[in-house]
Amino acid sequence: MTTVPIDLADRFEIRPPFMFRWEHSQHAHVLLYPEGIVKLNKTGGDILNCCDGHTNVAEVLEQLGALYEVADANVIRNGVLRFLEVSRGKGWIRIKT
Amino acid sequence: MAKAGSELRLDGNGNPVWLLLELTYQCPLQCVFCSNPRNFADYRRNELNTAEWIEVMRQARELGAMQIGFSGGEPTLRKDLEILVAEADRLGYYTNLITSGIGLTEARLRALKDAGLRHIQLGFQSTDRATAQQLAGVDCLERKLGMARAIKAQGFPMVLNVPITRQNIGQIPQIIDFAAELGVDYMELANVQYYNWALLNREQLMPTREELQRAEAQVQEARERLGDRLTIFFVIPDYYEGRPKACMNGWGAIHLTIAPNGNVLPCSQASSFKDLDFPNVRQQRLGEIWHDSPVFNLYRGDAWMPQPCRSCDEKEKDFGGCRCQALLLTGSGANTDPACSKSPHHQLIQQAVALAQQPHTNRPLIARHASQGVNLETTP
Ligand SMILES: C[S@@+](CC[C@H](N)C(=O)[O-])C[C@H]1O[C@@H](n2cnc3c(N)ncnc32)[C@H](O)[C@@H]1O
Ligand code: SF4
Numbered sequence A: 001m002t003t004v005p006i007d008l009a010d011r012f013e014i015r016p017p018f019m020f021r022w023e024h025s026q027h028a029h030v031l032l033y034p035e036g037i038v039k040l041n042k043t044g045g046d047i048l049n050c051c052d053g054h055t056n057v058a059e060v061l062e063q064l065g066a067l068y069e070v071a072d073a074n075v076i077r078n079g080v081l082r083f084l085e086v087s088r089g090k091g092w093i094r095i096k097t
Numbered sequence B: 001m002a003k004a005g006s007e008l009r010l011d012g013n014g015n016p017v018w019l020l021l022e023l024t025y026q027c028p029l030q031c032v033f034c035s036n037p038r039n040f041a042d043y044r045r046n047e048l049n050t051a052e053w054i055e056v057m058r059q060a061r062e063l064g065a066m067q068i069g070f071s072g073g074e075p076t077l078r079k080d081l082e083i084l085v086a087e088a089d090r091l092g093y094y095t096n097l098i099t100s101g102i103g104l105t106e107a108r109l110r111a112l113k114d115a116g117l118r119h120i121q122l123g124f125q126s127t128d129r130a131t132a133q134q135l136a137g138v139d140c141l142e143r144k145l146g147m148a149r150a151i152k153a154q155g156f157p158m159v160l161n162v163p164i165t166r167q168n169i170g171q172i173p174q175i176i177d178f179a180a181e182l183g184v185d186y187m188e189l190a191n192v193q194y195y196n197w198a199l200l201n202r203e204q205l206m207p208t209r210e211e212l213q214r215a216e217a218q219v220q221e222a223r224e225r226l227g228d229r230l231t232i233f234f235v236i237p238d239y240y241e242g243r244p245k246a247c248m249n250g251w252g253a254i255h256l257t258i259a260p261n262g263n264v265l266p267c268s269q270a271s272s273f274k275d276l277d278f279p280n281v282r283q284q285r286l287g288e289i290w291h292d293s294p295v296f297n298l299y300r301g302d303a304w305m306p307q308p309c310r311s312c313d314e315k316e317k318d319f320g321g322c323r324c325q326a327l328l329l330t331g332s333g334a335n336t337d338p339a340c341s342k343s344p345h346h347q348l349i350q351q352a353v354a355l356a357q358q359p360h361t362n363r364p365l366i367a368r369h370a371s372q373g374v375n376l377e378t379t380p
């Protein structure tokens, strides 16, 4: 699949019909969609939590960097961009227009 | 496409994640493949009321259920459907309506949208009028087509559920084209599960191996042609696969069905177990039923498994198959699902498959009807 590379100015949002929220009984963020559920690990949940239609990718990187206190900015950057790409490929998120 | 490293398998951690509410078994249609109980009419006078359904949803949500399906029978026959959907949405459920479309109107669709309904599964038989009538027992094609359009016009994500039988398998290309044109998101070419009315009609309904292979090729062609526009689910049925389906992800693992009268079932087919005393939400709390009732513990995990399942390395994959199918075909729910080629009862499936390869019989299809005390039994 060929996709346009992610731009730091892009603002992502959760794409309907997906519904993203914290699920207490699972102690995790989940993505609910027709007839299915995806349980996210801590980082995945934290990244999708920033896909609110307001925060741009540069700000997501900043917030995640602060949250995880990782010294090397490249580690966060690669991880987050890869996760956003995968999420977009799976149809979980889209660029807010 | 890259794989997500962050997707964890959701097993409910011992809690239910799916809640299916069978609001009523009443229905204006009479599908010849209907999986509802044959004595569906007996449930009518004991249906839970609005407050009771709300209490069920609340208790299940507390246990961890996240997905809710409103089904039946025809759930839109319940006047309180909008109230229940709104309450489910408020509780945090992902709300799904499972309907034949008969009983819906544009005004009700709008009201359901306002109530927070997220998704609709529409049952569909055929784009050919006579076939649709033959399968649904009632002439309903125009209304279904109209409802399908109205659902899309309201912007609902929609899956078209098409149970596949001998009667409609030849029309798969037309049905796919119709779905694609309409802008349906998902289409499930569902294998008929042979319980209740479908089991009564099995010999007349089951497609041949050849028909299934042709259908598989047509689906493959359509997938390539349509790409992301329409996702089509289609798998070769268990009768032809030599392996059972991973029914419900295992008994009492992640799924809860509530029958119209408040009986709590590990699967919507479980009332086939006539000897089991099903717990009821009017008498007991859901948490107690889920964790401690004899019915839910009966086939939970793998301690109940006989050979060949017990020492089989596939038992984590299919959980020994469907308990209801084992019961209905072998006489005991504790047997290996006969759809498995390793089952000592597999010849029962092979016989049914052999029968299906014969030319069409003229035996009439039996439409779903209130039996009024006459007990029709299947001939093995
Ligand atoms: C029992 S119906 C109840 C809801 C509604 N009356 C309807 O038909 O959509 C639920 C779903 O199961 C499908 N269905 C019914 N009987 C079936 C069977 N024996 N095997 C597989 N699917 C079946 C229907 O097409 C429908 O999508
Ligand atoms: S499958 Fe057909 S008969 Fe059965 S409940 Fe649905 S619409 Fe009614």
Ligand code: SF4
Pocket: B243, B244, B308, B309, B310, B312, B313, B314, B315, B316, B318, B319, B320, B321, B336, B337, B340, B341, B342, B343
């Ligand atoms: S023997 Fe049992 S566990 Fe093994 S494949 Fe067959 S049904 Fe599944």
